[in-house]
Amino acid sequence: MVSFEAILFDCDGVLVDSEPITNGVLRESLIEAGWAISPADCERLFIGRAVRDQRALIEQHTGRPWSEEWLQAFYARRNQRLRAELKAIDGVHEAVARLHGSVGGRIACASGADRAKVVMQLEQVDLARWFGDAVFSGHDLPRSKPAPDVYLAAAAHLGVDPKRCLVIEDTAPGAQAGLAAGATVWGFCTQGHGRAFEGLPVARVFHHMRELRL
Structure with a gap:
């Protein structure tokens, strides 16, 4: 059994x-832009991925060129609701x-979301004190999830080989990122049987945080 030296947490849906x-909020913004997207499709296409990385898809379905102003307006509305x-x-x-x-304190938060949102959320629910400066965003790296960059950056910051890290994820793109980094991935799934991770070599699926024990 692997003896983990560090724990790398996703943020949204995990913390x-x-x-x-x-x-x-994203669905509301897309509908207003001209894409009559269903709740199920919005979850399937966007959860676990950076909205910016889906710009071609957004342009295709809205018929409008990508707009940084639209993205910032979405961020503002999202943050207000959060x-x-x-x-x-x-x-x-x-x-x-x-x-x-x-x-021994070697934990990090590694998210595909923009860093300002991650920090805001951790502070709002009183979790920021546990992570300190070990908070990482895929937006700040060449590639976001499902690429491994954010998990590799978090492991390097903690000075731990990714193979000795445990990643906690709730989405397939996030699990793919952790696996591509070489880490062991446990899938967090509050509903169902972990179908989000089907076909992925996730070592364990758990359904409540009380089960999260080494």
Whole structure:
């Protein structure tokens, strides 16, 4: 059995229950731009991926050229809703404290979202104190998830070989990123049987943060 030296957490859907809020606002923004996208398709196409990375798809379905102004307006609306509604994942405070102790403080948050959003969310739910400066965004790197860049950066910051890292993810693109980095991935799935990870060599699927123990 692998003895993990560091834990690398995704943020949205793992630490904070933000995805229904963010995806709902994104769908509203896409509909206003001319894409009558369904809730299921919006989740399938965007959860776990940077909106910016889907620009060609957005242009195709809205019939409009990509606009940085549109993206910033979406961010502003999203952040307003997050500040009003965001909650931590049930049991995550205890889980993060427990794992922080298990690996001597070597934990990091590695997200595909923009860093300002990640930091805002961690501060809002009182998790920022556990991560300090070990917060990483795929937006700041050459490639975001499902590429491994953000997990490689987090592991390097902690001074740990990615093969000795445990990644906690809730989406297929995120799991692919962790696996491509060479880490062991555990999938967090609050509903169903972990179908999001089908076909991926995820070592374990768990359904509540109380199960997250080394």
